[in-house]
Amino acid sequence: MKRNRKTTLIWITRSCVLLTVAFLIGISDNPLGLLLCYVAATALILAFVYPWRRVKKFLILAGASLIGFPIFVILHNLFYGLGEIARGIIVLEHVLGFLHAAFFIVAVMVCPPGFLIGAVGSVVMYFKDRRKCRSC
Incomplete structure (x- = not known):
């Protein structure tokens, strides 16, 4: 159970870092920023579904x-x-x-x-x- 919690926190941290980087480089008409937002959303979803x-x-x-x-x-x-x-x-x-x-x-x-x-x-x-x- 501890391993699952640690992995979940790692995925959530990845999502937060990706979202922060996306906002730092800008998401308004910036394909890289929008791509990072999608990857951050994907990482956040994976934080909860990876043990399935x-x-x-x-x-x-x-x-x-x-x-x-x-x-x-x-x-x-x-x-x-x-x-x-x-x-x-x-x-x-x-x-x-x-x-x-x-x-x-x-x-x-x-x-x-x-x-x-x-x-x-x-x-x-x-x-x-x-x-x-x-x-x-």
Whole structure:
């Protein structure tokens, strides 16, 4: 159990370092900065899924990411529109602005790496399980 916790902390640290470097070099119209953000999101997801050894878990991650993308895009647009309507109501405007930005980041920066990890992990675990069953 201690080894898993240590590995998780290492992946989280990698993610934080990559995200810090991305912000230091800039992410506005900078392909390298955006790539580092995607790699940081991937490292953060890997921090929690690296001990998985079941195809089903990776398929659930891939499916949730695939379904989550359009849902988070719709929520982003919904909260953006509500924020425009609520312009002038200070607290509500800021809350809706935060929500539309958060849903945008999840849709664009978290769902694609989540789908990629889920798809690759399910294929790898499928062939690993298949090879293990042949030796039975």
